[in-house]
Amino acid sequence: MSTLRLQRFVRTSLWLRPLGCLAAGALLAVGTLAVDRATDYELLPQSLTGTPSDAQTILSSFATAMVSLTTLVLTVTLVAVQLAMGQFSPRIVGALLTDRWSQLAIGLFGASFLVAVLTLREIRGSDTGTVPGLSMLLSYVLMLASIVVLVLFVHHAGQGLRVSGLIDLVGDRSREFIVREHGDVPAVTGGPDGIVAAEPGNLVRVDRPALVAAARRADCVLELVPVMGDFVVGGAPLFRVHPEPWSAVSGNGGPAVRLQATDVTHHVLLGPERVHTEDLAYGFRKLVDIAVRSIAQPFNDPTTAVQALHRLHDLLRQIAGRPLPCGEHRDEDGVVRLIERTVSWDGYVRLAFDEIRLAGASEPQVTRKICAALADLKSVAPPDRQEPLDRQLRLLEAGVRRAHEDAEDVLAALTPDTEGIGSGADVTATPKPRSTPRPS
Structure with a gap:
């Protein structure tokens, strides 16, 4: 039972992964600083790291930015929780708090701040002093990684705050549980002549010329079962394969021509949400x-x-x-x-x-x-x-x-009015033409 409690604690804890990132950042900083001291701060030239003044300015700005970014991630997470509780369901809060992207962003920004501060303490002098080159290089790498993670986190947060994002969050985790407990064998319908969807999703893109070419090569007729924009569940029919000639489509032909599922499924795109591309x-x-x-x-x-x-x-x-x-x-x-x-x-x-x-x-x-x-x-x-x-x-x-x-x-x-109430025949007046007296 203690093992189960520990596993649940690891999965549901918001701060455990960020704390691990902080520990990893501290170890990296201590290790790189030890290497710099052992090489008398000459492992990397100052032409690469900058002068002590430059390094202090860069690290000070970087450390300040990391505090702001960490605050941003926490704020966005709390906003997402509030929106989900107010508009959707209070029971979805647990899934949002354990979101791995949020934890990774918090951990990376916190670790970057810690590395910047520890490296800043090691810089000596102004223009002729010493700069821990390897530690500065580590800070530069973390800066780049933080920028990339920030962009990805903003994208992830925007996707996650959508209705479909929250629904998919719960649906995907529940589906993972089914696969883990019962195996990845979806319930298949549609008969032997049907091509089914391997994963669930909305039908958002169909490459019709490619499907026509595939059907021509197989000398058959493909029938797309869902309408554009429909949600297709995993294992449900995506295509029905009918033999040539066309009369077979109405049920008068023999068995359908065999067609490999991979010949058609990669010409169809299923997405998490409907789009305007063809819908x-x-x-x-x-x-x-x-x-x-x-x-x-x-x-x-x-x-x-x-x-x-x-x-x-x-x-x-x-x-x-x-x-x-x-x-x-x-x-x-x-x-x-x-x-x-x-x-x-x-x-x-x-x-x-x-x-x-x-x-x-x-x-x-x-x-x-x-x-x-x-x-x-x-x-x-x-x-x-x-x-x-x-x-x-x-x-x-x-x-x-x-x-x-x-x-x-x-x-x-029931009076027609383009503006609702504003331009209807019963609320407007048409000027009557008046004769203009002629000058005498």
Whole structure:
């Protein structure tokens, strides 16, 4: 039991690794100083280390900077803990406090400060004195290492403070436990003709020309199972392999042609979070999240929701009259080699308006802006894309009638207004033309 307690203490202690770094830094400094004394401070020339005055100035600045950097790391760690406790879950604090990157940064900066101070004490004289050359070289190396670790720590902290970063932190550690206890054998689905994902992640990049070429060489058709941006769990189907000809895709063909998984999986990138590279729906999702969150309590900020709707309106208008990807990719002979599901016009309209409409049915600013956006989109969308817009108008009217009892409030909430309340027909006045008397 004492061994288990010791292992838990080592894993959960915030200060144990930094303390080890401090001890290592002290030993290095003592060792290099001993070597410098043994060689009468002549191991390295002053042309490399600088004069005693230069060395004192450099080390003094370096030691001061290390104190500031250590404070920065501790502050960022505490901010991350506070944000995680307030916005996500108090139970995630333990994982943040035992983050190895934070401990490494604290330990390195502390060890660098200690080495700089011990080396500074050994410098004698001003311009003609002695400089411990090996110790100065060690300080220079630690300076460079501290700069590199600082950049990496800022990047790591920025990634770790994201929602996906905190979720992945817990998910990855839990997955490591499963692998450690039960072996690295993921549950595989999809049948013998499926190519599965080895690791979990969001589908963020697909090299379609390379996949078409691979399918052409194997004389088969590849079907990409997840939609761009979908999260794929480990062992879940990533591709289905169908034989040629195309009729086999609909279930009329024989067994699929064998294809090595490595021929296709390295043409697909799974990441920890969705990106905008090939995922237009993710841009919609971010704007919708902003709008819905701004309407919810305690924020109650419908103006922000209107601003998000401005950009959603613009995006939908850009694609309203344009053909959307069909999901079929052909080789040089015109044979379909790769198929994938894509978001339809109806899907983009629902993504843009459904959640905001439900959350903002009682907010006149939001409903008026949605009415104006839908009316404008109907004016530019082709006939086959009108029905999703009509559906949104019907549902919006029903939601507004449920939210308001007074008929005049309902009428006002359903009046198209680009700015929510600001440029609608019921709140603006048009100057009437007046005849100008002619001079006599």
